[in-house]
Amino acid sequence: MDINIQNLTIDFPTAQGTSQAVRGVSMKIGREKFGIVGESGSGKSLTARSILRLLPDSAIVRADALTFDGIDVMRADESAMRAIRGRRAGLIMQDPKFSLNPVMTAGAQIEEAVRAHTKAGRREAREKAIDLLAQVQIRDPRRVADAYPHELSGGMGQRVMIAMMLAPDPELLIADEPTSALDATVQAEILRLLDNLVSSRGMALVLISHDLPLVSHFCDRVAVMYAGRVVEELKAADLAHAKHGYTRGLLECLPTLSQEKRRLNVMARDPAWLA
Amino acid sequence: MSTMIRVDDLGVRFGSFEAARGVSFAVEKGASFGIVGESGSGKSTVLRALSGLNQDWSGKMEIAGVALGPRRPKDFFRRVQMVFQDPYGSLHPRQTVDRALSEPLEVHGIRDPEPRILRALAEVALPAAVRFRYPHQLSGGQRQRVAVARALMSEPDVLLLDEPTSALDVSVQAEVLNLLMDLQERRNLTYVMVSHNLAVVAHLCSTVGVMQGGEMVETVTSADLRAGRASHPHTRELRALSMELEEP
Numbered sequence: 163m164d165i166n167i168q169n170l171t172i173d174f175p176t177a178q179g180t181s182q183a184v185r186g187v188s189m190k191i192g193r194e195k196f197g198i199v200g201e202s203g204s205g206k207s208l209t210a211r212s213i214l215r216l217l218p219d220s221a222i223v224r225a226d227a228l229t230f231d232g233i234d235v236m237r238a239d240e241s242a243m244r245a246i247r248g249r250r251a252g253l254i255m256q257d258p259k260f261s262l263n264p265v266m267t268a269g270a271q272i273e274e275a276v277r278a279h280t281k282a283g284r285r286e287a288r289e290k291a292i293d294l295l296a297q298v299q300i301r302d303p304r305r306v307a308d309a310y311p312h313e314l315s316g317g318m319g320q321r322v323m324i325a326m327m328l329a330p331d332p333e334l335l336i337a338d339e340p341t342s343a344l345d346a347t348v349q350a351e352i353l354r355l356l357d358n359l360v361s362s363r364g365m366a367l368v369l370i371s372h373d374l375p376l377v378s379h380f381c382d383r384v385a386v387m388y389a390g391r392v393v394e395e396l397k398a399a400d401l402a403h404a405k406h407g408y409t410r411g412l413l414e415c416l417p418t419l420s421q422e423k424r425r426l427n428v429m430a431r432d433p434a435w436l437a
Numbered sequence: 438m439s440t441m442i443r444v445d446d447l448g449v450r451f452g453s454f455e456a457a458r459g460v461s462f463a464v465e466k467g468a469s470f471g472i473v474g475e476s477g478s479g480k481s482t483v484l485r486a487l488s489g490l491n492q493d494w495s496g497k498m499e500i501a502g503v504a505l506g507p508r509r510p511k512d513f514f515r516r517v518q519m520v521f522q523d524p525y526g527s528l529h530p531r532q533t534v535d536r537a538l539s540e541p542l543e544v545h546g547i548r549d550p551e552p553r554i555l556r557a558l559a560e561v562a563l564p565a566a567v568r569f570r571y572p573h574q575l576s577g578g579q580r581q582r583v584a585v586a587r588a589l590m591s592e593p594d595v596l597l598l599d600e601p602t603s604a605l606d607v608s609v610q611a612e613v614l615n616l617l618m619d620l621q622e623r624r625n626l627t628y629v630m631v632s633h634n635l636a637v638v639a640h641l642c643s644t645v646g647v648m649q650g651g652e653m654v655e656t657v658t659s660a661d662l663r664a665g666r667a668s669h670p671h672t673r674e675l676r677a678l679s680m681e682l683e684e685p
Contacts, residue, residue, distance in 0.1 A: 347675070348475070415608050428611050
């Protein structure tokens with residue numbers, strides 16, 4: 163499994179003309195943990211979603227190459243895309259409150275995913291769902307399987323989402339801000355869980371977030387996006403040696419516990435970054 | 438220095454559930470007190486009881502030496518203002534910035550709205566042109582500045598900040614935190630800030646109260662927290678996590 167994106171642009175027509183959301187982004191992602199970092203509107207989510215062709219209808223997408231494991235995502239028909247979405251690549255979104263069905267139990271939703279992607283029967287799907295809940299480290303999987311989303315905490319809901327995405331044994335997980343709706347402690351637990359699952363199953367992970375230190379903590383490589391472009395791509399271990407002004411700015415404007423700062427650095431946005 | 442806020446043995450119940458119990462802390466005038474904890478630890482419950490949004494509580498609370506009852510006099514709401522997490526949710530979508538800033542003045546019968554609105558916008562570093570825009574025409578950081586400006590309109594002594602930067606990008610967070618520090622210095626404001634981000638709380642506040650399961654398990658100065666001189670296991674746990682994520 164590898165993803166190849168070359169010179170991707172995504173435009174949206176607006177009343178004032180075309181708005182360029184992604185401008186010439188290229189990246190190659192293999193079986194690794196890859197982070198995409200940027201602020202709201204930087205194009206990070208659109209870039210990741212383009213891999214699954216999950217963009218709004220109004221989006222105008224162009225690319226020299228956009229492939230998932232050799233499959234041309236730009237030209238594939240819907241049935242070929244359905245074979246990728248969910249089955250070979252799962253998408254975990256930010257807030258389980260909005261992405262879980264409120265009128266189905268957690269177990270029923272995971273069973274649905276199992277049955278949509280495998281030939282499992284009802285009973286087998288039920289057993290698989292409970293096993294998946296156990297794999298995402300839910301202590302009492304049978305009770306959680308019978309619970310409705312409103313009865314679960316945010317962290318628990320996100321575990322259910324992850325369990326559902328794991329059902330068809332995907333090769334790639336795209337996690338779009340999977341923990342921004344969660345507490346710091348739960349956030350770390352969920353990311354560690356993702357980290358373990360991805361390593362033990364040999365999956366690829368694309369982690370999208372606005373939190374640069376967090377992403378670099380869990381990923382091998384990080385692409386930093388600004389205003390629709392990748393301004394810097396670096397190994398997570400080399401973060402301290404980041405060169406681009408924007409990446410440095412992101413790191414320097416954070417309050418830290420280890421070091422007291424009288425005033426926080428404010429990012430001075432260089433117009434040249436937009437070029 | 439005089440004590441601006443005193444909370445003594447505060448308890449809040451929702452039916453049979455004790456959301457907060459035995460919470461006590463005091464904040465000097467012009468100081469900042471941070472409350473950290475996980476979701477459900479009761480940190481927002483304490484802030485809401487203090488602000489008067491929840492009238493059902495037990496214990497004692499004082500602002501500037503005056504005991505607070507369940508129902509507050511109008512002057513309380515002039516002196517104590519609140520800033521919420523999501524500025525998009527706390528600004529009226531069909532009211533201009535001008536309208537949002539005028540309302541506290543009308544409510545409290547404060548005269549001369551014109552110069553006050555212009556001054557408030559300047560104080561939070563917003564261009565005067567923003568005045569007649571609607572919230573959707575502003576960026577997230579600008580919206581939070583409007584929310585801070587609105588809180589300042591009634592010339593309060595105390596600002597209650599409920600996760601004021603957690604919905605913002607980190608670069609915007611830095612701007613809003615700097616703004617809050619400047620305003621505090623200029624106006625000698627007293628802050629109580631609730632957040633789950635330990636680094637943000639330690640940055641703005643000199644003292645931090647750590648909440649777990651409805652109780653304030655430890656009160657520690659930010660300097661001690663940074664140096665690792667915290668005694669409660671939950672404080673240590675939160676600190677260790679925050680430190681770990683700071684290292685790449």
